[in-house]
Amino acid sequence: MAFGVREMGMRTASAVVLAPLAVFAVWLGGPWILGVMLAACVLLAVEWARMSARMAWKPMFGAVAAALAASVAMAHAADLSFGLVMMVFGACLAGLFARTRGLSAVDAAYGVLYIGWPAVLMIWLRDGTSAVGFYWVTLAFAVTWAADIAAYLVGSAVGGPKLWPRFSPNKTWSGFIGGLVAATLAGVLMTALPDSGAPGPIWSGLLGLAGGLAAMAGDLWESALKRRFGVKDAGALIPGHGGLLDRVDGLMFAIVVIAAGRALGRALGLGA
Structure with missing residues (x-):
């Protein structure tokens, strides 16, 4: 396979911008990593909702984003176990809410767990x-x-x-x-x-x-x-x-x- 020069150039340019920002936020830790994780969860929730419920993505986004934000905030304010419990509880609530809107409860719950596990564990790994x-x-x-x-x-x-x-x-x-x-x-x-x-x-x-x-x-x-x-x-x-x-x-x-x-x-x- 030949090298995709244009694709590689775009990948490199994106990495040059994003990688230092990510490392800097991780280096600062504390509230900075919390802020980055909350922002990332919102953006990931948007993408998940647009993929899994393209015709009615906003209710899916609201349910998934709210559960993710609560889980990450709880992991930062308390500890890992509280964050994980909140994540599972939030996944259940997101699934129930999605079902009331005629959306897939499984996709909503899975979106919370799929994004939430690494988000909560990131807070735990950074450890202040x-x-x-x-x-x-x-x-x-x-x-x-x-x-x-x-x-x-x-x-x-x-x-x-x-x-x-x-x-x-x-x-x-x-x-x-x-x-x-x-x-x-x-x-x-x-x-x-x-x-x-x-x-x-x-x-x-x-x-x-x-x-x-x-x-x-x-x-x-x-x-x-x-x-x-x-x-x-x-x-x-x-x-x-x-x-x-x-x-x-x-x-x-x-x-x-x-x-x-x-x-x-x-x-x-x-x-x-």
């Missing part, structure tokens, strides 16, 4: 303003970006058999393997972050591998969802990437796996 929290969130970012960029470059340069042509005809096995290697290396390199309480290069590398696998699974899953709803892109917010959901689909899955890895590492005494 600590250097340890900064490490865990940037680990998820680094692993996802490494997997995404390497998969695109290696897949474009090498080509070969398709990974899952039914839902994502452009992805190849060569890109998949390249992405996993890059994600693992990113996990190892992230241990160089000072005062991070990183769990060591072996565990961090394994987290990179698992996070990279999750990131590519998230990308494929969103492709399947878009196929189900009959849309090419989740939106048109980001040049070269479509919507915000198109950009963070892998990150959403990676955050869940990285959070599970942090919890397991704590239980095993491998990191903060």
